Amino acid sequence: xxxxxxxxxxxxxxxxxxxxxxxTGVDIANxxxxxxxxxxxxxxxxxxxxxxxxxxxxxxxxxGVQQCQETLRTAMAxxxxxxxxxxTDEELQPLAVAKLLKALVDKEQPGLVILxxxxxxxDANQTGQMLAxxxxxxxxxxxxxxxxxxxxxxxTREVDGxxxxxxxxxxxVVTTDLRLNEPRYVTLPNIMKAKKKPxxxxxxxxxxxxxxxxxxxxxxxxxxxxxxxxxxADVATLVDKLKNEAKVI
Amino acid sequence: MTALxxxxxxxxxxxxxxxxxxxxxxxxxxxVHVLVAGHNAGAAAAAAAKIAGVAKVIHxxxxxxxxxxxENVAAQVLALASAYSHILFPATAAGKNVAPRVxxxxxxxxISDITRVDAADTFERPIYAGNAIAVVQSLDExxxxxxRTTGFDAAAxxxxxxxxxxxxxxxxxxxxxxxxxxxxxxxxxELTAAKIIVSGGRALGSAEKFKEVITPLADKLGAAIGxxxxxxxxxxxxxxxxxxxxxxxxxxxxxxxxxISGAIQHLAGMKDSKVIVAINKDPEAPIxxxxxxxxxxxxxxxxxxxxxAL
Numbered sequence: 001x002x003x004x005x006x007x008x009x010x011x012x013x014x015x016x017x018x019x020x021x022x023x024t025g026v027d028i029a030n031x032x033x034x035x036x037x038x039x040x041x042x043x044x045x046x047x048x049x050x051x052x053x054x055x056x057x058x059x060x061x062x063x064g065v066q067q068c069q070e071t072l073r074t075a076m077a078x079x080x081x082x083x084x085x086x087x088t089d090e091e092l093q094p095l096a097v098a099k100l101l102k103a104l105v106d107k108e109q110p111g112l113v114i115l116x117x118x119x120x121x122x123d124a125n126q127t128g129q130m131l132a133x134x135x136x137x138x139x140x141x142x143x144x145x146x147x148x149x150x151x152x153x154x155x156t157r158e159v160d161g162x163x164x165x166x167x168x169x170x171x172x173v174v175t176t177d178l179r180l181n182e183p184r185y186v187t188l189p190n191i192m193k194a195k196k197k198p199x200x201x202x203x204x205x206x207x208x209x210x211x212x213x214x215x216x217x218x219x220x221x222x223x224x225x226x227x228x229x230x231x232x233a234d235v236a237t238l239v240d241k242l243k244n245e246a247k248v249i
Numbered sequence: 250m251t252a253l254x255x256x257x258x259x260x261x262x263x264x265x266x267x268x269x270x271x272x273x274x275x276x277x278x279x280x281v282h283v284l285v286a287g288h289n290a291g292a293a294a295a296a297a298a299k300i301a302g303v304a305k306v307i308h309x310x311x312x313x314x315x316x317x318x319x320e321n322v323a324a325q326v327l328a329l330a331s332a333y334s335h336i337l338f339p340a341t342a343a344g345k346n347v348a349p350r351v352x353x354x355x356x357x358x359x360i361s362d363i364t365r366v367d368a369a370d371t372f373e374r375p376i377y378a379g380n381a382i383a384v385v386q387s388l389d390e391x392x393x394x395x396x397r398t399t400g401f402d403a404a405a406x407x408x409x410x411x412x413x414x415x416x417x418x419x420x421x422x423x424x425x426x427x428x429x430x431x432x433x434x435x436x437x438x439e440l441t442a443a444k445i446i447v448s449g450g451r452a453l454g455s456a457e458k459f460k461e462v463i464t465p466l467a468d469k470l471g472a473a474i475g476x477x478x479x480x481x482x483x484x485x486x487x488x489x490x491x492x493x494x495x496x497x498x499x500x501x502x503x504x505x506x507x508x509i510s511g512a513i514q515h516l517a518g519m520k521d522s523k524v525i526v527a528i529n530k531d532p533e534a535p536i537x538x539x540x541x542x543x544x545x546x547x548x549x550x551x552x553x554x555x556x557x558a559l
Contacts, residue, residue: 016513017377026381038495094349095358118495122376124361129319129349138424139319141346144488154428159342160441160497162489165428166318172424178478178495179488214358218371219384226520229541235554238526238544246524246541248445248503249470249559 001111001170003046003055005080006101007039007062009071010121019222026220035071038116040078041176044183045146046114047079054148055112057081061104063097065089069199076194077186083199088211090204094122096211098130103207105135110171112153117142117175128175138168142177250279250369252335253307255326257343258285258293260315263300265442266339268403271300273396275404276366277335280304283411286325286418288315294413301405311418316430317343320422323350328419330355330391334369340395340498341441348395357389362498364400378494378517398441399500399521433487440490443473445503448492448519451479452508452529452548459485462549463507465556475499475519477509493518508548511536528552 011017012032020027035043049055060075062068063086072083086100105113118125132139140146140155144163147154148170156165158177186194204211232238242249252274257264267283274281282305285294294308307329313321326347330336336351338344340362352359364382365373371386372394440446447467453459459480467474476486478493492499494517504522509515511527511534519525520539527540530547537543544551 011377013514017380019381026377093358095353095356098353120378120494122361123378123494124359125345126349126352126359126361129346130353130359132319133323133350133353138422139346139350140425141319142342157342158488159430160489161432162430162487163432164316164430166425167428168425169423179482214387214389215360216386216388217383218386220376221382221384223375223379223382223520226525226539226541229525229537229539229543231537231543231545235544235546235551235558238542239555239558241542242503242524242526246503248524 001055002057002059002108003049004105004108004110004113005042005046005058005060005075006113006115006127007043007060007071007075008036008119009033009062009064009068010036010119013037013120019220023219023221025217035074036116036119038118038176040183041178041180042114042116043075043078043080044181045176048181049148050079059084059108059110061086061101063088063092063100072199073194074186076197077190078184082197085199085201086204086207087201088204090211091213092211093213093215094124094126094130095214096209097127098134099209100204100207100211101131102134103209105131112148112170113173115173115175117177128173132173137171137173139173140166140168141175143174144177144179146174146180250334251332252277252279252281252337253329253333254281254283255336255338255344255347256283256285256293256297257339257341258287258290260287260290261292263293263296265403265439266341266398268300268406269398269401270337270339270396271302271404272401273363273366274335274337275302278369279334282307284309284326284329286314286322288312298411298413299407299409301408303409303411306411306413308413308415309418310415313421314418316427318425318427319346319350320425322347323354324419324422326351327354333391335392335394337394337396340397344395348393352393355391355393357391357393358387359393360385360387361395362397363394364397378513379520380513397498399498433489437467438471438473440473440475440497441499443501445470445472446475446499446501447472447505447507448475448477448509449480449486449507450477450509451483453480453485456485462552466505466552469556469559477515506536507552509536510534511539
C-alpha cells in the first residue's frame with residue numbers, strides 16, 4: 001500500500017510574526033520557514049508504517065512556491081521515498097489544496113493519506129476533512145494512535161472529553177494530533193541521501209484544478225493588546241487584589 | 250437568509266458551545282434553525298427548542314448518528330443545506346471534524362474559528378496562533394463557518410419556544426464505525442465554559458504533584474483545571490485539559506497559570522481571559538507580559554499559601 005503525506009512550508013513555530021503596517025498581511029520576508037509541526041508527525045507515522053511493513057511506499061506532497069522543495073527534501077530525509085511538488089505562486093486556500101490532493105489521490109491511489117490536523121499559519125484545520133469529502137473517503141481526524149489491519153484502520157482520536165476510537169475502511173484520510181508520535185531527527189547522511197531521491201514538479205493546470213481563492217482577506221490587524229500588569233509581592237497582596245481590585249473571587 | 254446551527258449534544262442535553270454558536274448565527278441576519286442529529290436525542294431536541302432566538306429545530310434520528318461520525322453527520326447536513334445561506338458549527342472537536350466535509354461537498358471555502366461577524370459575508374478570525382486577526386470576506390454563496398465559542402456570548406438556554414420538526418435520517422455511509430471511547434469523568438466545570446481556570450505547567454514535576462498542588466486550589470475556587478502542552482506531554486495531566494493553539498481555547502473571568510512559562514502556543518489559548526494571574530519563579534517568563542497580576546515565587550510554597558488565604 002502507498003501512503004501519501006501532504007506537507008506544508010510555514011513560518012517556524014518559534015517565530016513571533018508581526019502584522020505589516022499597511023495591514024495587508026503578516027511580514028514573512030526573511031523569516032525562518034520550516035515544515036508544519038503536525039506534518040512532521042504525519043511523515044513520521046507514514047515512515048513507521050513502512051518500517052512495520054504495512055506501507056510499501058511513502059510519497060510526500062507539497063503545494064506552493066518553489067521553495068517548498070526544501071520541505072519535501074526534509075520529508076525525504078525523514079524517510080519518504082519520493083516527492084511531488086505542485087508548484088504555483090498563487091495563494092492557496094484549504095479547498096484548493098484539497099482539490100489538488102484529490103487529483104493526486106486519483107492518480108497515485110494511496111491506501112492511506114496522512115495529513116497534519118492543522119497548519120500553524122492559517123490555523124484552518126480543514127484540508128484533511130475536505131480531501132476526504134472530495135475523494136469520498138472516510139476520515140479519522142486528530143489521531144493519537146493508528147493501527148492498520150485487514151483493510152481497515154483503527155484510529156484513536158483526541159476529542160473534547162477524552163479519547164474516541166473509530167474504525168475506517170481503507171483507503172482513508174487520517175489527520176495527526178500532537179501525541180501521535182515523536183518525529184525523529186534527520187541525520188546528515190539521510191539529508192545527503194534525500195538529495196538523490198526523485199522529486200517531480202507539476203502545476204495546478206496539469207492537474208486540471210482551479211485554485212482561485214474563495215475567501216478574500218480584506219485586512220490583517222494586530223490583536224488587541226493587554227494593558228500592562230503588575231507584580232505583587234506576596235500571596236496576601238495577590239488575594240487582596242483579586243478580591244478588591246479585580247473582583248473576580 | 251436563514252442560518253442553520255449544528256447542535257453539539259450528547260443525545261440527552263445540548264452542550265454549552267451550541268448556545269454561543271446560536272448567538273453568532275443570529276448576527277449573520279435572518280432566522281436561526283438548529284439541527285439535532287443523533288440517536289434517541291428527543292430530549293436534546295426539546296432543549297434546543299427552548300434556546301432564545303431559535304425559530305425551528307430539525308431533529309434527525311438514526312442509530313448511525315449516535316456518535317457524530319463525520320461521514321454520516323455531513324450527509325445529514327447536506328440533505329438540508331439547500332435552504333440555508335449560513336451553516337454554522339461550534340469550533341469544537343466535533344464541529345471541526347464535520348464542517349470542512351460539508352463545505353467541500355458544497356464546493357465552498359470554509360471559515361474557521363470566527364471571533365466576530367462584521368457583515369453577513371465578512372468575518373474576523375485569528376491566524377498565526379492569535380498573533381494576528383484577519384478580516385475575511387467569503388466570495389461563496391453559502392457560508393460554512395465554525396464559531397470560536399469564547400468570541401460570542403451564550404444565548405439564553407430558556408425562553409424560546411421553537412417548533413421541532415422531525416426529518417428522516419440519511420443512510421449510513423458504511424465507511425466508518427464507532428468503536429469506543431474513554432471520556433474522562435470529573436465533576437468540575439467544563440474547561441471551555443468555566444468562570445475560573447487553574448492551569449499547571451511543567452514546573453509541577455510529576456502527575457502526583459500536579460494533583461496534589463493544583464487540585465486544592467481549583468476546589469477552593471470552584472475552578473476547572475487546565476494544563477500546558479509541556480505538562481500534558483510529560484504525562485502530568487490528560488490530553489483534553491490542554492489549553493493552547495492546538496488544545497482548548499478558553500476565556501474565563503480568572504485564569505491562574507501556575508508554573509507555565511507562557512509559550513506563544515499556550516498564550517493563543519488563554520490570552521482573552523479577563524484577569525490573568527501568573528505564579529512562576531522565573532522573573533523572565535513570558536507569561537508575566539500578559540499577566541494582570543504576577544507573583545514571582547516557588548509554586549510549591551505559594552499555592553498552598555494561596556489555598557489557605559482564600
